[in-house]
Amino acid sequence: MTKKNKLLLIDGSSVAFRAFFALHQQLERFKNKSGLHTNALYGFHNMIESVLTKEKPSHVLVAFDAGKTTFRNEFFNEYKSGRSKTPNEFTEQMPYLRELLDGFGIKHYELSNYEADDIIGTLSDTVDPAIFDVVIISGDRDLTQLAKENVRVDITVKGVSELKEYTIESIADEMGIKPKQIIDLKGLAGDTSDNIPGVTKIGEKTALKLLKEYHSVEGVYEHIDELKKSKMKENLINEKEVAFLSKRLATIMLDTPITIGVNDLAYNGPDIEKLVQFYKEMDFKTHLSKLDTTEYDAANEEKREEVAYKFVTEIIPEMFTDKTGLYLEMLTDNYHTSEIISVGWGHENHIYVSDPEIVLNSPYFKEWAQDAALSKQVFDVKRTYVALNRYGIELKNSQFDILLASYILNTKDNSKDLSEVAIEHDYYNVSPDESIYGKGAKIHIPEDVSIMHEHIAHKIKAIVLLSEQLERHLAQNNQTELFYDMELPLAMVLAKMEISGIKVDAQRLREMKVEFAERLIGIENRVYELAGETFNLNSPKQLGVILFEKMGYPVIKKTKTGYSTAVDVLEQLRDQAPIVEDILEYRQIAKLQSTYIEGLLKVIHGNSGKIHTRYMQTIAQTGRLSSIDPNLQNIPIRLEEGRKVRQAFVPSHEGWKIFASDYSQIELRVLAHISDDDHLKEAFIEGQDIHASTAMRVFGIEKQEDVTPAMRSQAKAVNFGIVYGISDYGLSKNLDISRKEAQLFIDTYFDKYPGVKIYMEDIVREAKEKGYVETLFHRRRYLPDINSRNFNLRSFAERTAMNTPIQGSAADIIKVAMIEMDKRLETEGLKATMLLQVHDELIFEAPESEIPLLEKLVAEVMENAVALNVPLKVDSSSGDSWYDSK
DNA sequence: CTTTTCACG
DNA sequence: ACGTACGTGAAAAGT
Numbered sequence: 027m028t029k030k031n032k033l034l035l036i037d038g039s040s041v042a043f044r045a046f047f048a049l050h051q052q053l054e055r056f057k058n059k060s061g062l063h064t065n066a067l068y069g070f071h072n073m074i075e076s077v078l079t080k081e082k083p084s085h086v087l088v089a090f091d092a093g094k095t096t097f098r099n100e101f102f103n104e105y106k107s108g109r110s111k112t113p114n115e116f117t118e119q120m121p122y123l124r125e126l127l128d129g130f131g132i133k134h135y136e137l138s139n140y141e142a143d144d145i146i147g148t149l150s151d152t153v154d155p156a157i158f159d160v161v162i163i164s165g166d167r168d169l170t171q172l173a174k175e176n177v178r179v180d181i182t183v184k185g186v187s188e189l190k191e192y193t194i195e196s197i198a199d200e201m202g203i204k205p206k207q208i209i210d211l212k213g214l215a216g217d218t219s220d221n222i223p224g225v226t227k228i229g230e231k232t233a234l235k236l237l238k239e240y241h242s243v244e245g246v247y248e249h250i251d252e253l254k255k256s257k258m259k260e261n262l263i264n265e266k267e268v269a270f271l272s273k274r275l276a277t278i279m280l281d282t283p284i285t286i287g288v289n290d291l292a293y294n295g296p297d298i299e300k301l302v303q304f305y306k307e308m309d310f311k312t313h314l315s316k317l318d319t320t321e322y323d324a325a326n327e328e329k330r331e332e333v334a335y336k337f338v339t340e341i342i343p344e345m346f347t348d349k350t351g352l353y354l355e356m357l358t359d360n361y362h363t364s365e366i367i368s369v370g371w372g373h374e375n376h377i378y379v380s381d382p383e384i385v386l387n388s389p390y391f392k393e394w395a396q397d398a399a400l401s402k403q404v405f406d407v408k409r410t411y412v413a414l415n416r417y418g419i420e421l422k423n424s425q426f427d428i429l430l431a432s433y434i435l436n437t438k439d440n441s442k443d444l445s446e447v448a449i450e451h452d453y454y455n456v457s458p459d460e461s462i463y464g465k466g467a468k469i470h471i472p473e474d475v476s477i478m479h480e481h482i483a484h485k486i487k488a489i490v491l492l493s494e495q496l497e498r499h500l501a502q503n504n505q506t507e508l509f510y511d512m513e514l515p516l517a518m519v520l521a522k523m524e525i526s527g528i529k530v531d532a533q534r535l536r537e538m539k540v541e542f543a544e545r546l547i548g549i550e551n552r553v554y555e556l557a558g559e560t561f562n563l564n565s566p567k568q569l570g571v572i573l574f575e576k577m578g579y580p581v582i583k584k585t586k587t588g589y590s591t592a593v594d595v596l597e598q599l600r601d602q603a604p605i606v607e608d609i610l611e612y613r614q615i616a617k618l619q620s621t622y623i624e625g626l627l628k629v630i631h632g633n634s635g636k637i638h639t640r641y642m643q644t645i646a647q648t649g650r651l652s653s654i655d656p657n658l659q660n661i662p663i664r665l666e667e668g669r670k671v672r673q674a675f676v677p678s679h680e681g682w683k684i685f686a687s688d689y690s691q692i693e694l695r696v697l698a699h700i701s702d703d704d705h706l707k708e709a710f711i712e713g714q715d716i717h718a719s720t721a722m723r724v725f726g727i728e729k730q731e732d733v734t735p736a737m738r739s740q741a742k743a744v745n746f747g748i749v750y751g752i753s754d755y756g757l758s759k760n761l762d763i764s765r766k767e768a769q770l771f772i773d774t775y776f777d778k779y780p781g782v783k784i785y786m787e788d789i790v791r792e793a794k795e796k797g798y799v800e801t802l803f804h805r806r807r808y809l810p811d812i813n814s815r816n817f818n819l820r821s822f823a824e825r826t827a828m829n830t831p832i833q834g835s836a837a838d839i840i841k842v843a844m845i846e847m848d849k850r851l852e853t854e855g856l857k858a859t860m861l862l863q864v865h866d867e868l869i870f871e872a873p874e875s876e877i878p879l880l881e882k883l884v885a886e887v888m889e890n891a892v893a894l895n896v897p898l899k900v901d902s903s904s905g906d907s908w909y910d911s912k
Numbered sequence: 913c914t915t916t917t918c919a920c921g
Numbered sequence: 922a923c924g925t926a927c928g929t930g931a932a933a934a935g936t
Contacts, residue, residue, distance in 0.1 A: 230922085565934055566916055585916070587935095592917065617918060620932055648928060650921085657930045660920035668919080693921090693927095747926065756926025817923050829927045833921090837928095865921040865928085914936080921928080 031157055033288060034083035035146045036074075037164035038134060039091040042123055044165035045069025045186045046116045047815065053115060058309040063115045067122055067308060073163070073186040074130055081161055085291040087149065088127055088134040089142035097139050098275055104221055105275060122308070129301035133291050140282050143169060147278035150177050153288050163189065168217070171208035171278060173197060203237055213243040213273030222272045226261045243273050331455055335370070335377035335483035337476070341385060345378055346371070346394035349425070351403045351489040354382075354413050355482055357469055359442060360655055361409045362416075362524070362638045367471060370482035377486045379479040386417045401425035403493040405444050405485065407514065408643065411521040428489055430513045431496040433644035434505050437807050440645045448488045451495060456484045508803050513643065516841050519848040519860070520641045520651075527636035528658070528861045528871075529678040531907075535623050538670065542619045549612045556605040563612055566591045579603050614667065622662065622671045629656050636678065641863070648830050649805045649837040650865060659864045661908075672909035677871040685858070685877060686911040687884045687902040688867035691716055692836045693749050699894040700802070700831060703781025710896035717742040723778040724771065744771055748782065749832055751825025786828050793827035801834035802892070803842075839898070840866060843891035850887055856880075869908065877904050 046066035049056060056065035078086075098105045127134045137145060146169065150160045155176040162169055162179045170179045170192040180189035197205055214233035216224020228236075240246045247266060253259045262269070305313050338345070352371045356364040366382040385391050394400055395414060400423060404410045407427040414421050432447045433440070445456040462481045463469050472478055500506050554560045557576070561568045570589035574581050582598050583590040593613070596606045629637055642652040653659040661675075662668025677684055689695075694716055698706040709719040714730075721733045721741035740761060747757045758768035776783035790812075793799050798808040807830045811823040844863060851858055858872030858880055868888070872880055885900040892898075905911040 562934080564932090567934075587915070590916085613918080617932085621919070621930095625931070642929095646928060650928060652929050654930065657920085660918090660930070662919060664920080688921095750925095750927040753926060755924065760926070818925075821923095822925070825926070833928065836921095867921080915934085917932090919930085 031084040031159070032081060033085040033149070033153055033158045033160045033291065034077065034081055034087070034293075035149055035160065035162045036077075036086070036088040037142045037146060037162070037166060037169065038070075038088040038123065038127075039142050040165035041073060041163060041182065041186055042066050042070050042120070043116070044182050045073065046113075046119070048186055050815075058307065062122070062308075063119060064122075064308045064310075066116060066119045067126060068310065069186045070123060071126060071310070071313070073182070074126075074132070077161075077163060077180075077189075078130070083161070083293055085158075085288055086132045086293040087145075087286075087291045088132055089145040090134060090136040091141045092136040092138045095139075096141050098141075102271060102275055122304075125300070125304050125307075129297055129304045131294055131296050133286075135284070135286055137282065137284060140279065144279040144282040145284055147172055147280050148282040148284055149288065150174075151280040158288070168208065168212065168220070168276060168278070170197060171205050171276075173205035201234055203234065207237055207242065209273055209276050210237055210242045212276030213269050214246070216272055217276065220275070222275045223268050224272050225265045225269050227258060228261065232258065243269050333377065333455070333480065333483045333487050334375065335372070335379055335480065335486075337479050338378050338380050339384060341380070341388035341390050343390045343393075346390065346400065347373075348400045349373070349403065350394075350400070351377075351486040351493070352395075352410065353405060353444075353482060353485045353489060354410055355478070356413065357463060357471070360640065361413045362640070364413075366413055368478055368482055370479075370486045372483075372486050372490075374487060374490050377483045379482050386414075386419065392419050395419050395421050398422040403428070403489050405429050405447070405489050406442075408517045408521045408524070408641075411518065412525060415521070415525055424514070424518075426493040426497060427514060427517065428492045428496055429644055430517060431493075431500060431509055434509055434513060434805065435496065435499055435503065437647045437649070437805070444485050444488060448492060451492055451499075453488055453492055453495075456488045457481060503804070503806065505804050505806070508805060512803060512838065512841055512845070515845045517643060519844050520643065522848070523860055523862070524638055524640060526859050526861055527631070527634065527638040528869075529635055529676050530626060530630050530637050531674045531676050532627060532630055532635065534674040535627050535671075538674075539619065539623045539627070542615050542623060546612065546615055546619065549608050549615070553605060553608045553612065556608070563609070564616065569609070573599070573603070573605075577603070577605070614665070618662065618668050618671065622668070625656060626671075626674070639862075646837075647807055647826075648834040649801060649841075650833065651837075651863060658862055669909060673907045675908035676906065679871075679873070681874055682871050683874050683877055683904045683906065684908050684911045685870040685872055685880050685884070685902065685904040686867060686908070687888060687900050688864075689836075689840065689888065690899040690901055692839065692866050692898065693832050694745060695894060695896050695898060696802075696832050696835045696839070697749065697782065697785075698896045700835065701779075701781045701785035702895065703779050703785070705779050706782060707896050713899075717745060720745055720775070724774050740771075744775055747772075748775065749829065751828035752786075753821070753825065789831060790824050790827050793823070799827050799830050801831050801838050803835070803838040805834050805838060807834065836866065839891050840868070840888075843888045844868065846891060847884065847887050850883060854879075854883065856883075869911075880904075 046069070049065035049069050053063060053065055056063055056068055058064055124134060135145060143166070146162055150162060150172050153160060158176065160177040162172060162177065164179070165182045165186070167181050170181065173179050173192055173194050175194065179192040181192060182188070183190045194205060197203065203211065211230065211233050212222055212224070214225055214228050214236060215230050216222045236246050240249050246262065250259070250262060350371055350373060354366050355368040356366055358364045366386070368379060369382055369385040370377065370379045372378050396419065402421065402424050403426040404424055405427065406429045407424040410424070411421045429447060432450060443459050445458045448454070448456050462472060462478060500509050550563060553563060557572050561572060563569065567588055569591050573579050573591065574589050579599050579602065581589055582595045583592070593610065596610055599606045626637065631638065637656065637658070639653045639658045640655050642654060645652045662671050675684065694706070695710055698710055705723065709716055717738050718730055718733050718741070721727065721737040722730060724741055724744065725737050727733055743757065743760050747760070750756065752772055754765045754769040754772060757771060758765045761768065789799060793809050793812045797810070797812065798806045800806050807826070809823045809827055811819040812827060814820045814823065840863065844860065847860055847868065851860065856872070856876055856879070858870050858876050860868060860870050862869040868884065870880065881902050885902055888900045889898045903911045
């Protein structure tokens with residue numbers, strides 16, 4: 027029988043407190059119009075929302091602590107003292123938390139003299155396990171003592187929305203004890219946050235050891251005489267009372283006299299009206315706009331300001347002027363193929379909407395679009411350019427792009443929906459596309475087309491108004507040049523590369539497909555034989571069962587959901603498990619087959635035999651491009667077998683070649699420049715092998731001949747680590763050495779490259795002060811976690827602070843080179859075409875006769891894109907396919 | 913729709 | 922003690 031009911035119990039007090047501190051560094055950003063802080067409410071809200079979607083509970087209760095003192099203070103009056111005073115900014119939010127819960131339609135409850143724990147404990151313990159699964163959410167690990175067969179306890183880790191699940195099994199795995207023994211653990215070790223004393227000098231480690239032996243506090247004292255004479259034994263004897271008191275304090279009551287029962291807690295979804303009211307009161311505008319219920323739409327319809335526009339069926343020249351907003355509507359996001367379903371253009375108070383066949387066939391429209399003297403404002407210029415190009419219209423003078431501008435202002439804004447971008451900038455007058463067209467398979471043009479026309483009119487108005495606003499904002503941030511001289515011109519270059527596309531030899535791919543298919547069957551059969559049964563080799567879950575349960579190999583790593591079967595795990599099993607050799611080979615071939623062979627075959631355009639990727643210019647947090655549909659930036663190269671896929675990428679004309687140029691060590695050169703470290707600069711200025719040079723310094727070797735390959739490869743790993751934002755842990759894992767040894771490497775490195783050390787310290791300090799870091803060209807990345815009290819979040823932000831200026835400046839440099847390259851190909855009158863960018867590499871096709879010229883030209887342009895205080899170096903090669911250009 | 917794995921720089 | 926190296930996208934499984 028399947029259980030039908032799930033009871034969700036939330037420790038409201040502790041979660042709210044967690045939420046408050048998780049968003050504490052942004053305390054001042056979270057304020058509503060009347061000055062009330064809202065950060066705890068915001069965090070709490072998001073936690074509830076995600077938990078409701080994930081758990082889909084049938085019953086919910088949020089329990090709160092009631093007042094300052096509880097029954098625990100009766101026998102220990104210091105209980106929970108020593109906590110610093112609750113800040114006012116927190117307490118002022120508590121009354122509204124109840125409003126929020128009413129909006130969600132969630133019951134809440136408190137009972138004087140008791141804590142939320144006790145209410146939760148009692149409910150979780152009394153429901154019938156045959157009927158209810160229970161999930162408990164808290165920020166307090168004490169509650170894990172409540173885990174049972176039907177009770178799971180989720181404790182907040184990162185902020186409040188990420189939860190760690192504790193079950194009987196996971197507690198046993200992690201600590202080797204039963205949930206109930208958590209109480210004994212606290213009895214011995216205490217808990218500083220609740221001011222539970224515990225026994226002097228006994229921490230979690232020691233306590234766990236004792237519990238493994240004697241099971242409980244009582245057990246420890248029954249066998250106290252067996253313990254060796256030690257300071258610890260003395261403490262235990264002297265503080266026996268403390269231990270029992272601590273245990274009592276940590277014990278959650280399971281028979282609290284609560285006046286509610288589970289039947290009062292049925293959850294029937296939110297009360298939209300109250301929720302809308304709450305969002306408005308708190309200025310939670312994003313949440314307000316995300317409510318896509320009919321009630322909300324209706325309420326919003328009246329609120330949404332009307333936009334005057336004209337739907338026209340005839341186009342006249344007077345409709346087009348300078349500084350005009352333009353928007354093409356498409357239902358799906360691949361603008362190479364998606365049908366244009368409507369077109370809008372105009373100014374703040376003169377907006378026109380029309381059907382595509384009317385506009386796109388109008389000579390007046392075409393003339394205007396192609397008139398370089400008349401500027402246009404758009405959302406996503408590349409998309410607009412490419413789509414118009416399909417109709418033989420070449421869009422000129424796109425003076426502003428609110429998507430690009432928004433990305434520059436804050437890289438974290440990566441949405442593709444105009445309404446979301448608008449909301450980011452406090453403009454709320456555009457509905458989300460989803461609310462007009464629906465989503466997924468059911469996406470469609472609304473029956474009443476005037477709804478769509480008005481929607482497009484709203485977009486035009488947003489584009490026009492936001493263009494001005496964002497342009498001012500760019501100037502304030504010193505990012506005007508980044509926008510006008512880099513991203514906007516680059517968008518046009520990328521548009522042309524996408525339109526060119528790259529020719530793919532489908533026949534070659536099909537040959538490989540047949541070959542791989544045969545090999546896969548062979549390997550599969552061998553694996554099944556060794557395993558003694560057939561299963562889905564593509565399923566990590568099924569594979570895990572075979573390897574670790576049936577065949578009994580040791581479990582090396584676990585994932586959230588089960589055994590890990592990733593490469594590094596399998597490699598460790600290689601020696602003892604003959605089967606993994608085959609599994610690894612299968613994995614490799616299967617990946618090539620599904621992602622590259624079949625994947626690429628699917629996206630070849632029928633008539634041209636070409637692939638047209640889309641470069642995403644507003645996704646990567648560092649300023650890099652990304653490539654989708656298909657991703658042409660991760661075509662295999664490291665292993666020969668996969669590298670052969672590149673044989674299918676060929677020139678589009680007879681007698682042409684593929685030509686490729688890549689920057690050598692651009693990130694380390696950028697680091698040499700921004701850190702101004704003398705030794706690092708010297709290595710590049712003198713043209714040394716950088717990893718060998720690092721090896722010489724780190725290992726203290728005089729002559730390069732004495733650097734062994736092993737030393738060089740270790741030095742290489744250290745250099746990588748430096749670029750990524752070094753940590754002893756990361757380096758130790760990469761080099762398979764101890765953390766101590768890794769730390770020694772790092773110390774030695776910083777000793778030999780003091781400039782790099784200073785840069786790393788400075789950039790982190792700067793990030794902590796300003797809240798963001800910048801690249802050479804003033805691209806910004808905000809790091810909200812840089813001052814977090816959470817070690818992991820803060821460390822991550824610190825590494826990002828070190829890495830982003832390096833990776834981001836390298837991205838800037840190749841972007842400059844691409845823009846210049848595009849110009850030069852034109853002015854030099856070459857037939858050569860730029861086709862692809864792979865982060866530090868540009869790929870072209872060209873007539874064979876142009877190759878010698880390109881060798882010089884491309885290197886010159888790339889190497890001189892910017893002047894650093896070390897030289898940039900480019901390597902080039904050409905061949906009959908991408909594979910051969912190596 | 914999320915998780916795992918694996919391809920690239 | 923904590924437990925990750927930085928940045929991406931796609932396929933397949935499983936919920």
